[in-house]
Structure formats: C-alpha cells, structure tokens
Amino acid sequence: MDYNKLVDTALLAGQILLESNAETYRVEDVMNRILDISELQTTEAIALTTGLFLTLDDPSMSPITKMKRIVHRDTNLSKIARVNMITRRLTEGKYTVEEAYESLNAIYETQYPLWMKNLSVSLLSAFFTLLLGGGIAEFLLAFINGGIMIITSKMEKRTGFGFFTHNIIYSCIVAAFVTIIKGNLLLKLNSDITITASIFPLVPGTAITNAFRDTLKGDYMSGLAKASEAIVIAISIAIGVAIGLVLAGGARL
Amino acid sequence: MTIQIVSALFAIMAASIYLEIPKRFIFRAGFVGALGWGVYLIFDDIYGIVLATYIAGIVVSITSHIISRRVKTPVTIFFIPGLYPLVPGYRLYMAVFSFMSGNGPLATSYLVDTIKISGMIALAIFTADALFHIINKVKKIIPQN
Known part of the structure; x- marks a missing residue:
C-alpha cells in the first residue's frame, strides 16, 4: 500500500472538513478511520481549529508525519456530507485510496448559483x-x-x-x-x-x-x-x- | 402564530441555502427549524423564554439525530440551521440598544438573558447527544446477549 497517498488523503479530508466548520471530533474521527486502513501500529490524528497534524508509524518503516495550517474557514455543510460519504465508501472498501483522493479533490466549491x-x-x-x-x-x-x-x-x-x-x-x-x-x-x-x-x-x-x-x-x-x-x-x-x-x-x- | 411558524419554515430553508446544505435535505432542515420555533412559541407563554429555549432545543436536537440516522448523513447538517432561530440575536441587539439609549439596568437584564439562552442551547445539545450516545451503547450490547 502507498502510505504516502493514504496520509495525503486523510490530510485532504481533514482540511476540507475543518475549512467547512465541522466539529473537531468529527475531523479527528474521519482522519483516524482513513489512517486505520493502513493497519500499522501507530496512527494518530489531531485537529485544532487552526491546524491539523497526523502521523503514521510502524517498526518496519520510517514514520510519516504531516501537518496543515488552516487559515480560512467558511461554513459549508454539503462539503461535510460529501467527505463523510467518501470516507464511508473508502472504509467499506468500495473505493481505493486513489479513487477517494480523486473524489475528495473533485468536491465542488458551491452547488447553488x-x-x-x-x-x-x-x-x-x-x-x-x-x-x-x-x-x-x-x-x-x-x-x-x-x-x-x-x-x-x-x-x-x-x-x-x-x-x-x-x-x-x-x-x-x-x-x-x-x-x-x-x-x-x-x-x-x-x-x-x-x-x-x-x-x-x-x-x-x-x-x-x-x-x-x-x-x-x-x-x-x-x-x-x-x-x-x-x-x-x-x-x-x-x-x-x-x-x-x-x-x-x-x-x- | 401560524404565520410565524410558516415563516420559520421559509427562513430556515433560506438559511439552508446560505449554509450550503445538500439540495435534497433543504425541506427537512426547514421542517426541523419550524418545529423548534413552534415548540418555542408554545412553551414561551407557559414557562418563559429560558425554559422554552431548552425544550425547543431538545426537540430540534432529537429530531435532527433521528433524521440524520435515517438518511445517513452527519447530524450537523440539521443541527445548525435548526438551532438558528433559537440563537439569541434579538436579546443581544436589545442589550446594545438599551445600553446606547442610556438604560443600563435594562441592558444588563438583556445581556443576562442572552447568556442564559446560550447556556440552555448548550444544555439541550448536551442532553440529546448524551441520550443518543446511551441508545447507541445499549443497541450494541443487546444483540450480544
């Protein structure tokens, strides 16, 4: 499995959620569920209102840690619903990590004219x-x-x-x-x-x-x-x- | 009162577009908001604003939880627009207005009301969240026996 891609996917999902004003526990829950797909020993995700951090570690590899600063926040409830749906499909195995990353990237900015x-x-x-x-x-x-x-x-x-x-x-x-x-x-x-x-x-x-x-x-x-x-x-x-x-x-x- | 409840439905549907709710949930969100406002208006006459806010908040929270479970979407989507009418914007404005017109005691009483109402919204959210947390736990335990 491409762990880098997995971490990127989790980071992107967390970023979209935080920028759409989702609750913090939901952001951490979504990132943890995506990271758990790797089945590695250590998976950690922290979300604060102004930034998020996540790390992936195992005795067999060197750890991957990424962070993201969140500057702009604007309530967008449909983005929260879309990320939730994509994460559910990913954890159920209906999406591969690449497909999930692509569809997270394709979440449109607004659905109303x-x-x-x-x-x-x-x-x-x-x-x-x-x-x-x-x-x-x-x-x-x-x-x-x-x-x-x-x-x-x-x-x-x-x-x-x-x-x-x-x-x-x-x-x-x-x-x-x-x-x-x-x-x-x-x-x-x-x-x-x-x-x-x-x-x-x-x-x-x-x-x-x-x-x-x-x-x-x-x-x-x-x-x-x-x-x-x-x-x-x-x-x-x-x-x-x-x-x-x-x-x-x-x-x- | 009918006019107020019907306009609550439209107001919350407009708020849903403003907050970018998925299209198919707009009416449901409006329904949650109108229900909450109707309950608030009924209990406002009996128990006063503070307790009425708590009861309406509980109704909104529980309805949001039930609907979001049925359509499998995050509960925030119905929560945030549903609680919109209960947010004490009017009291906050009146506090500023009374203060600016030189009526200090009235301003203080409006400010205290604002804080009380915010606290009641928090308590209502907490009650509903805790209730559904317990229900989830019980549902997980029962099939094992």
Missing part, C-alpha cells in the same frame, strides 16, 4: 422579521437590507478588509438606515425586529453550536477557539449597531 445564494440572504432576513412577529413593512425593509449585505460582502471580498470590519460596516449601515426610515417615513415601523432580522445572517449560530459540542466532547482548545470566534463576531455586530444608532440620532453616548 450565485443569484440563489444572494437571494437566500435577503429571504433569510425578510422571513426572520415575520418569525419574530413583524409585519409587511419590516419584511420589505429587511429584504432591502439583504441587498445591502450582498454589496458589502462583495466589497469585503474585493478589498479583503476581513470579517470584523465587514460586520461593523454592515450593521452600522443597517442600524442607521432603519432608524432614519422609522424617524422620517414610517413611524409605526418596529425597528428592533427589522434590525435584528437584518443582522441574523452575521450572527454566529454555527460557532456557538460547535463551541458547545466541542467543549462537551472534551476538545477544550477547539471549543475555546470557537467560543472566542462567537464572542468576537458578537462584539463586532454590537459595535456596528451602536455606531449606526448614534449616527442616525437614535441614541446618545
């Missing part, structure tokens, strides 16, 4: 107003705010100023925009619901859920990393909303 993803952001915000008990005015305004988010996130990708600044800019614009509309045009508008629903695509739901699951499984390093991610995102939204409210005259410092 861009307009659909953009529309989903607007619809997510819009329907959240109804979910929180809003009416038609809140629905329409949140839908427009979703459009603003598409523009700001496009700006973020082009200039690369990072998620923290993006969150501040977007929530600042939304808070100011909604407060001004309420003050000048629609006095009956429930601005609390509208602003909350508009910032919902930014709210760290994935980070909170995974932070708890990792911590309760005993992965304290990853749990803390995800928890700090959630706190940092929450702070950035709070700063943005606060600036927006002050700018629009809806609050005082």
Whole structure:
C-alpha cells in the first residue's frame, strides 16, 4: 500500500472538513478511520481549529508525519456530507485510496448559483422579521437590507478588509438606515425586529453550536477557539449597531 | 402564530441555502427549524423564554439525530440551521440598544438573558447527544446477549 497517498488523503479530508466548520471530533474521527486502513501500529490524528497534524508509524518503516495550517474557514455543510460519504465508501472498501483522493479533490466549491445564494440572504432576513412577529413593512425593509449585505460582502471580498470590519460596516449601515426610515417615513415601523432580522445572517449560530459540542466532547482548545470566534463576531455586530444608532440620532453616548 | 411558524419554515430553508446544505435535505432542515420555533412559541407563554429555549432545543436536537440516522448523513447538517432561530440575536441587539439609549439596568437584564439562552442551547445539545450516545451503547450490547 502507498502510505504516502493514504496520509495525503486523510490530510485532504481533514482540511476540507475543518475549512467547512465541522466539529473537531468529527475531523479527528474521519482522519483516524482513513489512517486505520493502513493497519500499522501507530496512527494518530489531531485537529485544532487552526491546524491539523497526523502521523503514521510502524517498526518496519520510517514514520510519516504531516501537518496543515488552516487559515480560512467558511461554513459549508454539503462539503461535510460529501467527505463523510467518501470516507464511508473508502472504509467499506468500495473505493481505493486513489479513487477517494480523486473524489475528495473533485468536491465542488458551491452547488447553488450565485443569484440563489444572494437571494437566500435577503429571504433569510425578510422571513426572520415575520418569525419574530413583524409585519409587511419590516419584511420589505429587511429584504432591502439583504441587498445591502450582498454589496458589502462583495466589497469585503474585493478589498479583503476581513470579517470584523465587514460586520461593523454592515450593521452600522443597517442600524442607521432603519432608524432614519422609522424617524422620517414610517413611524409605526418596529425597528428592533427589522434590525435584528437584518443582522441574523452575521450572527454566529454555527460557532456557538460547535463551541458547545466541542467543549462537551472534551476538545477544550477547539471549543475555546470557537467560543472566542462567537464572542468576537458578537462584539463586532454590537459595535456596528451602536455606531449606526448614534449616527442616525437614535441614541446618545 | 401560524404565520410565524410558516415563516420559520421559509427562513430556515433560506438559511439552508446560505449554509450550503445538500439540495435534497433543504425541506427537512426547514421542517426541523419550524418545529423548534413552534415548540418555542408554545412553551414561551407557559414557562418563559429560558425554559422554552431548552425544550425547543431538545426537540430540534432529537429530531435532527433521528433524521440524520435515517438518511445517513452527519447530524450537523440539521443541527445548525435548526438551532438558528433559537440563537439569541434579538436579546443581544436589545442589550446594545438599551445600553446606547442610556438604560443600563435594562441592558444588563438583556445581556443576562442572552447568556442564559446560550447556556440552555448548550444544555439541550448536551442532553440529546448524551441520550443518543446511551441508545447507541445499549443497541450494541443487546444483540450480544
């Protein structure tokens, strides 16, 4: 068996999972299951939120150790499902290591066209107003705010100023925009619901859920990393909303 | 309330596209989210937000575990969108808003609510995970006897 290829496959699977925001225990479990195919004496895999390490060793050979730094993370649940399926086929013997490596490499970046993803952001915000008990005015305004988010996130990708600044800019614009509309045009508008629903695509739901699951499984390093991610995102939204409210005259410092 | 539950279904389906869920699971994820939100709304009137979040969280977690076992896919796929409506975004915003409008005590009470709700989501996830862990263990032991 080509052990180098096996280690590469396990590393690639782990990398895709970590970059898609999978839980840490799942990443380690998948890498360990792939490494166990070698039936060597020592197989170890460690995944932290910001990097992963794995090693393969036996008295008959010199050890193979590889590591990978993970910089960029973006929630993509379909990638997690695909890696899970490929790993299951590999461990059941339906795929060879080469086939598994090829199909891991061929996992496509996105399965929805861009307009659909953009529309989903607007619809997510819009329907959240109804979910929180809003009416038609809140629905329409949140839908427009979703459009603003598409523009700001496009700006973020082009200039690369990072998620923290993006969150501040977007929530600042939304808070100011909604407060001004309420003050000048629609006095009956429930601005609390509208602003909350508009910032919902930014709210760290994935980070909170995974932070708890990792911590309760005993992965304290990853749990803390995800928890700090959630706190940092929450702070950035709070700063943005606060600036927006002050700018629009809806609050005082 | 019907409007809120139906809009929860659509909101979670939109969130599923945003989070890149496999196409064939979009409706199921929306169903889990709407179910959770419906349970939350019912128990909100009786027990208040904190306990309602816990009960809704347990319903979401258990439904996600059952569905993911049936279709053989990681449980995260239904978990993350399903718990989306329960995440205390509204309380967090109100805490900032009250603080900025100079109402300190109200801001503190909203912040405490945010922390309580987050803790309840964690507890709900833990309860469901532990429950299914035990069920798995029991299933493994029984055939051997």
